[in-house]
Amino acid sequence: MTTAGPTIARHDTQRAFGLAELLFALFLNAGAFKADPRLSWVLPYDLTVVAAILACAAILSKWIRLRAPIPTTVWWMVMLFAMFIPALGLTEPTAYGIEKAQRFFTLTLFAALGPFFLIDSVAALRRLINALSLIGLIVALDGAYHLITQGGLLRLTGFSTTTITFGRIVALPFFWLLALSLSRQVVAGAAWIVGSMLAILLVASGSKAPVADTVLAIAALDRKSVV
Numbered sequence: 001m002t003t004a005g006p007t008i009a010r011h012d013t014q015r016a017f018g019l020a021e022l023l024f025a026l027f028l029n030a031g032a033f034k035a036d037p038r039l040s041w042v043l044p045y046d047l048t049v050v051a052a053i054l055a056c057a058a059i060l061s062k063w064i065r066l067r068a069p070i071p072t073t074v075w076w077m078v079m080l081f082a083m084f085i086p087a088l089g090l091t092e093p094t095a096y097g098i099e100k101a102q103r104f105f106t107l108t109l110f111a112a113l114g115p116f117f118l119i120d121s122v123a124a125l126r127r128l129i130n131a132l133s134l135i136g137l138i139v140a141l142d143g144a145y146h147l148i149t150q151g152g153l154l155r156l157t158g159f160s161t162t163t164i165t166f167g168r169i170v171a172l173p174f175f176w177l178l179a180l181s182l183s184r185q186v187v188a189g190a191a192w193i194v195g196s197m198l199a200i201l202l203v204a205s206g207s208k209a210p211v212a213d214t215v216l217a218i219a220a221l222d223r224k225s226v227v
Contacts, residue, residue, distance in 0.1 A: 017134070018127045020062050023055035024114055025131035032139055032169060035160035052110055063117050071116045081109055133173035137194075140170045143201050156204040167202055167210030174198035175217055182221070 027048065033039055034047035043050075081104075088101060119125045143158035143166060157166045174195055181191040202211060 015123070015127060016130050018124070018131075020055065020058035020118055021124065021127040021131040022134075023051060023058050024118055025128065025135055027051035027055045027114075028111060028132070029135045029139075029169060032135070032161045032165060033159050039159070048107060052107055055114065056110060059114060059117050066120070068117075068120060074113055074116050077112050077116070081105065081112070129172075129176055133176045136169045136171075136173035137198075139166065140173065140198055140201050143170065143204070144197065147201070147204060154204065154206045156201060156206070163205045164207040164209060167205035167207035170198055170202050170205065171210045171214045174202055175214055175221075178218065179221060 030048040030051050034043055084104070091097065115128075119128060139158040139161060141158075143156050146158065147156055155163050157163055158170075161169065177186065177191045177195045177198070180186040181188050181195070202214065205211075
């Protein structure tokens with residue numbers, strides 16, 4: 001009993017990916033996949049809802065297993081969302097408005113509260129970034145396929161993303177690989193090859209905001225503080 005805790009903790013910090021982090025990352029980026037007709041036969045249900053249910057179950061399981069207290073910041077976030085409730089009684093109900101309100105107080109609320117339960121250590125934060133970067137690489141591969149088969153270097157997308165969504169999703173693995181490479185946590189040669197491909201795809205999206213944000217992030221990067 002005296003050695004089980006440290007052993008589990010050490011194993012937890014060594015994992016590059018975790019189920020809860022992968023499911024939560026998929027939930028956050030489900031919109032990048034669910035409208036692609038090539039995946040309609042694989043995803044007969046709303047991927048956002050399915051991923052949210054699975055991610056919520058995985059996060060709750062982890063939280064219960066660790067017997068962790070509810071973070072104080074959760075209540076501040078709940079109060080923030082509660083401030084929008086009175087406005088519901090002041091607006092005329094429509095089918096569209098009801099659907100949006102339901103999603104806001106369920107899916108959006110989960111997206112806001114999930115990280116407070118999911119990220120309980122630096123290792124958990126790293127696993128979440130790894131998971132988001134993995135999804136970004138998958139979307140980037142589809143973008144590269146379109147680039148090779150269809151040609152053209154502007155307005156590039158992948159799966160069911162828009163150009164700005166594609167640029168944002170691809171920017172994360174590019175920046176993460178760059179940060180890990182500069183801090184010598186990955187093989188530099190392979191990282192630069194993959195990073196160069198991601199940089200081309202990022203520019204090919206034609207979206208200025210993701211490119212500008214990435215440039216600013218690189219300028220502010222401190223390689224000594226990479227988790």
